[in-house]
Amino acid sequence: MKIYLVRHGQSTGNVKNLWYGVSDLPLTELGREQARQVGTKLRDVPLAAAYTSPLSRAKETAEIALSWRDVPVTEVPDLREQDMGELETLSVAEIAVRDPDYLSRLESDWVHIVPKGGEPFDTVLAPRVARALDEIVAKGEDCVIFAHNGPLCYALTYLLGLPIENCPMFYLTHGCYSLVELDPAIWNPKHAILRKYNV
Numbered sequence: 001m002k003i004y005l006v007r008h009g010q011s012t013g014n015v016k017n018l019w020y021g022v023s024d025l026p027l028t029e030l031g032r033e034q035a036r037q038v039g040t041k042l043r044d045v046p047l048a049a050a051y052t053s054p055l056s057r058a059k060e061t062a063e064i065a066l067s068w069r070d071v072p073v074t075e076v077p078d079l080r081e082q083d084m085g086e087l088e089t090l091s092v093a094e095i096a097v098r099d100p101d102y103l104s105r106l107e108s109d110w111v112h113i114v115p116k117g118g119e120p121f122d123t124v125l126a127p128r129v130a131r132a133l134d135e136i137v138a139k140g141e142d143c144v145i146f147a148h149n150g151p152l153c154y155a156l157t158y159l160l161g162l163p164i165e166n167c168p169m170f171y172l173t174h175g176c177y178s179l180v181e182l183d184p185a186i187w188n189p190k191h192a193i194l195r196k197y198n199v
Contacts, residue, residue: 007172009034034175039065048141081148085118
């Protein structure tokens with residue numbers, strides 16, 4: 001079984017260097033072009049299914065990338081990005097002015113430091129993404145997942161059997177895909193292989 005992981009294209013929040021997650025910010029024109037690019041890269045890849053976060057930047061990336069293919073797309077709420085609480089749509093510069101010590105701690109350990117009023121990554125986001133992945137793996141079909149950097153970094157650590165603390169070693173690039181291969185009949189993290197990364 002092959003699972004292709006695709007981060008959404010550039011959004012308006014990315015351009016403004018915002019700290020955001022569940023805010024439903026749209027793709028930029030460059031983001032749409034990146035969606036087309038990843039669709040071209042996956043052009044000859046057999047896909048039985050596609051799964052997407054319900055946020056529009058991921059959904060539109062999926063729609064553009066698969067626009068010329070007959071691949072069923074399913075929205076999976078558990079693949080949404082982390083809720084950043086009071087930090088939603090603040091720029092990194094604004095957070096640095098308001099609370100530089102907190103920003104420093106958050107940037108150095110975003111897996112464990114909870115955004116004020118937001119969603120814990122390690123105890124809330126990770127379990128819901130794992131639940132979504134378990135359901136997808138159980139189907140045993142080659143598929144593509146369109147989501148966000150946080151959930152996809154965790155997906156890589158979960159599928160590869162790495163500790164959650166390894167999430168920051170991954171970063172999903174716009175317009176690229178990563179590929180994890182596994183055998184769902186015997187799947188456990190020891191049998192998953194990272195075949196491609198940010199291609």
